[in-house]
Amino acid sequence: MPQYSDYIYFGDNIETFDYFHKQVQNVLGVDLKFFSSFETMDMYFQEQKDQFFSVVFYEKGKSLVKDLAQLAKLLLYDKDTLLILVGSDLSRFEKQSYFDAGITNTISPFAQPDVFQSVKKYIHLFFEATAQREKFEIATPSFPQVGIPFGKRIFDIVVSSVLIVLLSPILLFVFFAIKLESRGSAVYKSKRIGSGYFMFDFYKFRSMYPDADKRLKEYMALNQYADATQHAAPFSPSIHNGEEALNFTLDDLRDVLIDDEVVVRGFDTGNKQKKAAFFKLEKDPRVTKVGRILRKYSLDELPQLFNVLKGDMSIVGNRPLPLYEAEMLTTDDSVERFMAPAGITGLWQVEKRGDNGSMSDQERIQLDIDYAKHYSIWMDLKILYKTFSAFIQKADV
Known part of the structure; x- marks a missing residue:
C-alpha cells in the first residue's frame, strides 16, 4: 500500500480550483494542491515517484491531443495514480479517448457537494482495488x-474457445443485424x-441506440410536459425498484446516471449523505428492436x-x-x-x-x-x- 495520499488539481481555472478545494476539504478532509503548469507538476511527480497514492483532478484543456499526451506521461510515474477528468459536455469520441488515456471517471466543474461524497467512495474503491491486485x-x-x-x-479456455467456434454463425448474424438497424459499434x-x-x-x-441517454431525456421531457398540461404523454417511463415506481423530472436528471441496463439516481435517506437507488426501466425507449430479442434470449451476453x-x-x-x-x-x-x-x-x-x-x-x-x-x-x-x-x-x- 502507498505510504500516503496526495490530492492534486491541474488546470488554469482558479475559480474552479477554489470550489474543488473547498469541497475536497469539507468531504475528504484533505488539502488540494494546485498546478497550472504541466511542467511544474511533471517535476513534482518525478521527485515523488512511487512514494504515494495520488488523486489528480485533471481539468479538460483546449487541445485533446495535448491532454492525452500529458495524461500518458503522468501514468508513467506511479501505477497508483487515479485520474479524474474535470469537464462536461464531452462527445462520445472524447469520452472514449480520455478513458483510453487513463481517465477512470469524470466530474463536472459545477458538481454539487453530494457528488464529492460519491468521489470519496470511488477513491476508497480504488484503494481497495490496488490492495487486492497486489495480493x-x-x-x-x-x-x-x-x-x-x-x-x-x-x-474456461477450452469451453470459451469451443463455444465461440460453434456459435460463430450466430455471432456474425447478430453483429450484422445490429449494424443494419442502427449506426454505431455492434x-x-x-x-x-x-x-x-x-x-x-x-x-x-x-442492444440500445447509440444516442440512448439523449433519447431517455427526451422522453422524460415529454412526460414532464404532459403532466404540466394534463395531457397524456406518448410515453411515460415506468421506473421500478421492487414494488415502488417513480417518474423522474428534468430537475432529477442532475442526479441520474444512465447505464446500459439501469438508471441510477441518488435519493435522500434522511441522513446527510445520499445513497444510490437502482431502477430497471419497463419498455425502455433506449432499446432497439433487435436489442429486445437479444435481451429476451440473453444473446447480448x-x-x-x-x-x-x-x-x-x-x-x-x-x-x-x-x-x-x-x-x-x-x-x-x-x-x-x-x-x-x-x-x-x-x-x-x-x-x-x-x-x-x-x-x-x-x-x-x-x-x-x-x-x-x-x-x-x-x-x-x-x-x-x-x-x-x-x-x-x-x-x-
Missing part, C-alpha cells in the same frame, strides 16, 4: 489480474469490477466469451459489477464476494428464488459469498447444467 499478483503470478485457479482457467464496452476489484472492459452486443478467453472473467463466477454498484460493496459483510472469479453465470442466477426479481440484494450477495468460499469444478458444472436447462425452457416458451 493476487503475489499469490498467482500466472494469472495476476483475476487469480483464477489453473484448472478452472484451462476449463459491441458495447463498459467498465466493470471483477475478482479482487480488478477493473476491465466488459463486452456485450449493443455472448461477447463475454471473449472476456473469458482473455482471462478477464470465468465461465462460472460472480457477476462483475458496474463501478457505481461495486463502490457500495466495500464493507466487511460484502467484500468477500470479490474473492471469487467474475463469471458469465453464477450461483444466484440459477436459484429459483431469483425468478422474476424475487431475490433480495442481500440474498444475492450472500450467495455470491457462498460461491467464493466453496466453488469447485463440480459446483461449476452443476451451475452450467442449470443455466443451460433454464435457457432451453425459456427458449421453448
Whole structure:
C-alpha cells in the first residue's frame, strides 16, 4: 500500500480550483494542491515517484491531443495514480479517448457537494482495488489480474474457445443485424469490477441506440410536459425498484446516471449523505428492436466469451459489477464476494428464488459469498447444467 495520499488539481481555472478545494476539504478532509503548469507538476511527480497514492483532478484543456499526451506521461510515474477528468459536455469520441488515456471517471466543474461524497467512495474503491491486485499478483503470478485457479482457467479456455467456434454463425448474424438497424459499434464496452476489484472492459452486443441517454431525456421531457398540461404523454417511463415506481423530472436528471441496463439516481435517506437507488426501466425507449430479442434470449451476453478467453472473467463466477454498484460493496459483510472469479453465470442466477426479481440484494450477495468460499469444478458444472436447462425452457416458451 502507498505510504500516503496526495490530492492534486491541474488546470488554469482558479475559480474552479477554489470550489474543488473547498469541497475536497469539507468531504475528504484533505488539502488540494494546485498546478497550472504541466511542467511544474511533471517535476513534482518525478521527485515523488512511487512514494504515494495520488488523486489528480485533471481539468479538460483546449487541445485533446495535448491532454492525452500529458495524461500518458503522468501514468508513467506511479501505477497508483487515479485520474479524474474535470469537464462536461464531452462527445462520445472524447469520452472514449480520455478513458483510453487513463481517465477512470469524470466530474463536472459545477458538481454539487453530494457528488464529492460519491468521489470519496470511488477513491476508497480504488484503494481497495490496488490492495487486492497486489495480493493476487503475489499469490498467482500466472494469472495476476483475476487469480483464477489453473484448472478452472484451462476449463474456461477450452469451453470459451469451443463455444465461440460453434456459435460463430450466430455471432456474425447478430453483429450484422445490429449494424443494419442502427449506426454505431455492434459491441458495447463498459467498465466493470471483477475478482479482487480488478477493473476491465466488459463486452456485450449493443442492444440500445447509440444516442440512448439523449433519447431517455427526451422522453422524460415529454412526460414532464404532459403532466404540466394534463395531457397524456406518448410515453411515460415506468421506473421500478421492487414494488415502488417513480417518474423522474428534468430537475432529477442532475442526479441520474444512465447505464446500459439501469438508471441510477441518488435519493435522500434522511441522513446527510445520499445513497444510490437502482431502477430497471419497463419498455425502455433506449432499446432497439433487435436489442429486445437479444435481451429476451440473453444473446447480448455472448461477447463475454471473449472476456473469458482473455482471462478477464470465468465461465462460472460472480457477476462483475458496474463501478457505481461495486463502490457500495466495500464493507466487511460484502467484500468477500470479490474473492471469487467474475463469471458469465453464477450461483444466484440459477436459484429459483431469483425468478422474476424475487431475490433480495442481500440474498444475492450472500450467495455470491457462498460461491467464493466453496466453488469447485463440480459446483461449476452443476451451475452450467442449470443455466443451460433454464435457457432451453425459456427458449421453448
